[in-house]
Amino acid sequence: MKIVIVGAGLAGPLLAQGLHRAGITVELYEREAADQHSQGYRISLDPEGDLALRSCLPSDRYERILATAGKRGTGVRFLDPQLHVVREMLVPPRADEDVHGRHLTVDRLTLRKILLTGIDVHHGASFQRFELLDDGRVRTYFDDGAVTDADLLVAADGTHSRIRAQWLPDAEVIDTGQAEIYGKTALTDEIRALTPDAALDGFSVIAGTDGRFMSLAAHEFASGDGDDYVMWVVAAPTATVPADLSAMDKQQLQKIAMKLIVDWPENLAALVRHADSESVHNTTMRTAKPLPHWATGPVTLMGDAIHTMIPAGSSAATALRDAALLCRRITERTGSLRDAVHAYETEMLDYGFAMVERSLRSIT
Ligand SMILES: Cc1cc2nc3c(=O)[nH]c(=O)nc-3n(C[C@H](O)[C@H](O)[C@H](O)COP(=O)(O)OP(=O)(O)OC[C@H]3O[C@@H](n4cnc5c(N)ncnc54)[C@H](O)[C@@H]3O)c2cc1C
Known part of the structure; x- marks a missing residue:
């Protein structure tokens, strides 16, 4: 079995790590060059993100993420333009974080560096289009001339996903x-x-x-x-x-x-x-509009590529959760790959769009 992932942001590399660890052949493609560092900023990760990292990564890489995380603040505060605090949401550490996950703040460049450790990435390869093959597999074409066949193509190519545009042309992402x-x-x-x-x-x-x-x-x-x-x-x-x-x-x-x-x-x-x-x-x-489940095929989506949401501090963790869930459904499957992907999509669409809805409520 071979799985092709497009997009080495957050969800893509985490899925690649988990599949690689389980001995599944995986290829990861990224449009950016290896030395391009356009993705650096601080991100906060919900406990779901911590749990996802933990479940897919070898323990040394997971420990490295904890060791390079940011100092933990006490929470989120809303201020008026005179800099008076008008509302605060404190997030005290919980005693059961080892079980239920912890809130992490991470530097995105550092996190990506760790997520990309030990896996091969085809850099400078921008997804162009895919083609469904008669045998149920999928052929993917890249701008640099690369062509690859796989049992499953996973879109982890972010908000402006070209794979989504081809696979789910009716899926809408709205500019707010x-x-x-x-x-x-x-x-x-x-x-x-x-x-x-x-x-x-x-x-x-x-x-x-x-x-x-x-x-x-x-x-x-x-x-x-x-x-x-x-x-x-x-x-x-x-x-x-x-x-x-x-x-x-x-x-x-x-x-x-x-x-x-x-x-x-x-x-x-x-x-x-x-x-x-x-x-x-x-x-x-931008925010994605909820959409009905499509007929599962050899193409699926994760993270911002399917449920992009406005910033509310949960989208990165949700993207990582997708990667961990898809990995688990594939590696622990007892039936066909298609059934495993179907089960992933059903669950992901449910919580993913619940998070989109929650993010919209955070600004009203
Ligand atoms: C300034 C800023 C701050 C943020 N802070 C937070 C935060 O605190 N908490 C939080 O939860 N979220 C935050 N986010 C959002 C978070 O970064 C995203 O939700 C998360 O990165 C989504 O991960 P992803 O893997 O789905 O997609 P992305 O991280 O967007 O990765 C997509 C990857 O696909 C690649 N790609 C795109 N098109 C192609 C193509 N055609 N071919 C090949 N590769 C392609 C891209 O180069 C990229 O590497 C923030 C975003 C920004 C901009």
């Missing part, structure tokens, strides 16, 4: 009309002094009444061994930002982000001004 510019600022003493306390002790969201908000969170490596930083995201209604944001260079994006919060306390714009311009990116907030 919110533009985001994000980046990282090295956590020097000067930056620490500029950073609101709430962002040094967990995740913080400064929300205006006009649709603007800024998320801020420090990432301090718990081991003391890493380059600590503050991650920031400045978001505003798309109608209030220049239409050609995607065509702008990183310095221009940085300037726009500062301009968007120019009437907020000066230290916030200063955090953006001091950012490493290379880390600055822009995106738009």
Whole structure:
């Protein structure tokens, strides 16, 4: 049996690890070059994410993730533009974390490096299209000329999934009309002094009444061994930002982000001004619309490729949960591969879209 996975973000490598460990032939394809590091920021993982990592990874790699995680904050705080805390959701450590999973904050670059350890990745291979074969298998074509046949093609190619577009052309992903510019600022003493306390002790969201908000969170490596930083995201209604944001260079994006919060306390714009311009990116907030289960075939999907959701701190853990569940259904199957995939899809669609729904409730 051979399984092809497209997308080496989070879910893709975790599934590859789990299948590889079970002795199943797996090929992982990624459009980015091996030395391209466009995916660096702090992410918080729900306990489901911790459990998923634990179930698929060899113990040394899992332990490495714990050892390189960020200092744990006390929770999430919502602030008004005058930086008064208006609401807080504290997340105290639980005694039973070993059983039920722990909340983790991780540096995405570090996590990916660990997830990609010990597995081969075909870098620089962008998925182009697939073809269903008469024998029930699937043939996948890549932009670099690579062609590969498999029993199962797994889409882990994120929000703009090209595989979803071909396999489920009716699946809809909606732009919520919110533009985001994000980046990282090295956590020097000067930056620490500029950073609101709430962002040094967990995740913080400064929300205006006009649709603007800024998320801020420090990432301090718990081991003391890493380059600590503050991650920031400045978001505003798309109608209030220049239409050609995607065509702008990183310095221009940085300037726009500062301009968007120019009437907020000066230290916030200063955090953006001091950012490493290379880390600055822009995106738009998107959410997937629930869809009925399709006829299971030799193509399936995981993570943002199927249930992308607006940022509410759960999408990465849900993507990892998909990988762990699909891995388990395949490796522990007693029937056909198709039945195992069907069982995975049924369960994943249920909790995945429940999380999408929950993320939407978090902003209303
Ligand atoms: C600034 C920011 C902060 C975030 N913070 C959090 C957080 O705190 N908590 C949280 O839960 N989530 C967070 N997220 C969201 C989280 O990163 C995603 O939900 C998660 O990465 C989804 O994982 P995935 O594996 O499904 O897809 P992705 O991580 O998006 O990976 C998709 C991969 O597929 C590759 N790819 C795409 N197209 C192709 C193609 N055609 N051919 C080959 N490869 C392709 C991409 O290059 C990428 O490597 C954040 C996102 C951003 C932008």
